[in-house]
Amino acid sequence: MYGNVVAYMTLHFEEQKLIYFVLMAVVFSTTGVTLRATLASVIVSIASMFWFAQKASPEIAHQFAFIGVATSFASLGMATLLRKAILRQIDARLFADQLAALDSLTGIANRRSIFARIDTLVEAKTPFWLGILDLDGFKSINDIYGHAIGDRVLCEVVDRLGFQSAAGVQFGRIGGDEFAVLVIGEHEAADVEEIGNALIADISRPYDMRPLQLSIGGTVGFARFPSMGTTAREIYEKADFALYRGKQFARGYTVIFTDDQDAEMREALALERALREANLEQELYLLFQPQFDLTRAKVVSFEALARWQSPTLGLVRPDRFIRAAERAGLIQNVTRVLFGKALDALYLWPDEITISFNLSAQDLADRAFIFSLVAQVTAREIAPGRLEFEITETAVMKDIDAARVLLENLSALGFKIALDDFGSGYSSFEYLDQLPLDKVKIDKSFVRKVAQSATSREIVAGIIKLCSNLDLKCVLEGVETEDEMRTLNPLSPKLIQGYLFGEPMSQRDVLGLLLAAEQVKDGMTAA
Structure with a gap:
């Protein structure tokens, strides 16, 4: 551009064309790559204009002298402002990139x-x-x-x-x-x-x-x-x-x-994959284990026990697939399906029969999820008093204050609360004081040793007495033999759950058991 203008003015000088050098100075001020190159281009353009202006009339030369000075300052200002704007945009982009790499709340790496x-x-x-x-x-x-x-x-x-x-x-x-x-x-x-x-x-x-x-x-x-x-x-x-x-x-x-965890992790990942691909409605099912009331000589409740029959893995132990579901974030899907099946079963039972349903730690940690289960009960018009939520020490120890508030809400709605595996942890007695419990289930590790261990007998006797004083129902879990029962009888237990009084059974067997009990009752009434 500059060469063409200089060549033309050298061969065909025209006073009016001096303005081209002013225009070039303006163009160079906005298009220069660096400030140094921009200043050099502007200086060369204005200097060339002054050199060619010598051939013009004094009046024209005087006008273009003023124009050249004004253009120099204007070009310098434009170049400076333009570069400041560009640098500001670059800084803003770099800052935005930096923010994109940081957590918006805490300011550390995201x-x-x-x-x-x-x-x-x-x-x-x-x-x-x-x-x-x-x-x-x-x-x-x-x-x-x-x-x-x-x-x-x-x-x-x-x-x-x-x-x-x-x-x-x-x-x-x-x-x-x-x-x-x-x-x-x-x-x-x-x-x-x-x-x-x-x-x-x-x-x-x-x-x-x-x-x-x-x-x-x-x-x-x-x-x-x-x-x-x-x-x-x-x-x-x-x-x-x-x-x-x-x-x-x-x-x-x-x-x-550790290396020991490696095999466990591979197994857990395989379980997770199977759970993610599973049709939970079809593959999950419940068995029910009766709780027998010794004083009334009848079954009064059933605990719902989760089972999973995987088409690829076969029958998977509950402790394995529950842990896998918790790790994979699928436990609420599992709980929701099983809870629906528990309500289906309960709907067909006599009104005086209740059901115990286990909640995991992750279930308890999500208040909205728990109340979605409550909504299922309400929708089916089932009395809340027929539902007993079983919790473990592990489930509440994460945050006992939050657990207490949630359980108090459930209790106020009429649901029953049971503490499972009592005595297996180090602080179970604290939960008796802080949680709105209706029932305590003594851990089977104590019950199974009562026939051989005087200490276990004293512990079980003490817990039974404590529950009686606190107006809590007390269930002895894991009673499997007549010897265990003979040892337990002097301790005045009321509720028993174990193979001696009933193994986990299907809904069909539960209905058969309840029907047989009803027929016996009717026969006694008739007699």
Whole structure:
């Protein structure tokens, strides 16, 4: 452009065409790649105009001198403003990219960012430990006090994690109340366990959310690259499985993935796949075990026992598929289907017969889900008093305050509450005081030893007496032999559940049993 104008003006000078140099200066000020190149182009253009203006009349030369000076300042201003705008846009884009890599609430790396970091470490074959940290008791804070308080707690947790940061340790929020802990470099398992326990200790200190004083805990599972897996997915799955094991058996501690867990994890993943592909309505079913009232010499209730007949795996033990369903996040689907089948069975039983239905820890943690079960009962016009929800110590120990509120609501609606496996945990007596219980089921580990152990007899006798004083029904589980029953009789038990009085049976057998009992009753009345 500049060469064409100069060539034309050299061969055919025209005063009016001097304006071309001004226009070029303006164009160069807005199109220059760098500020230095822009200034050089503007200076050359205006200088060329002054040189050619010497051939013009004095009046025209004087006009273009003023125009050239004004154009120089204008071009410099335009170049400066344009570059500031461009830099501002670049900064905004970089800032947006940075925000996209951060969790919007806590300001630490988000899920996408932390997993991108893990992928980079895997590609570079850099050793690292991945930990999955899950908060214990956080969900109930959200449910009871609202998300505003929950968000403040999460931000405080992140602040505490920041204080625990050391060289090579990074944190990210995976989602909800779950965090990733990345320990980069070669570290021994004992060192990583120490890091995890320090994190848990720090986040377990009370939270001052005036006027509230809140408490939560944490559990973390760790897996190491490359010794425990060669891909980011493998490492994440193993860290997540270690966390799951920790939530089951070592809540509040750090759990390191081990070779022993590897086989268990493969089995669990196979179960999860089968559960995801299962037709739960067709494959899940219930058996019912009677609870016998000794004083009335009759069956008064049945416990609903879950069963799964998989077309690929065959009959799967309840403890195995329930754990797999909890881990896979499918437990509520399982519970919903089984609860519907329990109501179907109960609808055909006499009104005085009740049913006991087990709730998992994850079921209890979701208030909305529990009340969706209540809605099923209401829709079928079944009296709430015929439904007894069985809970375990494990199910309520995660957050006893939240569990108490939920169970009190259920009790107020007329549902019965039973504490299962009483005596198997370390703090069962605390639950007698804090929970709205109607029934206690003594763990079978005590019942089965009463014939040989004087200590077990005294424990069972003490619990029976305690329940009587507290106006609680007491069920002895696992009574299988006449010897056990003869030993138990002097202790004055009232309710028995065990093979001696009835094995788990199908709905057809239940109806047959109830019909036979009704016929006996009618015969006695007639006599």
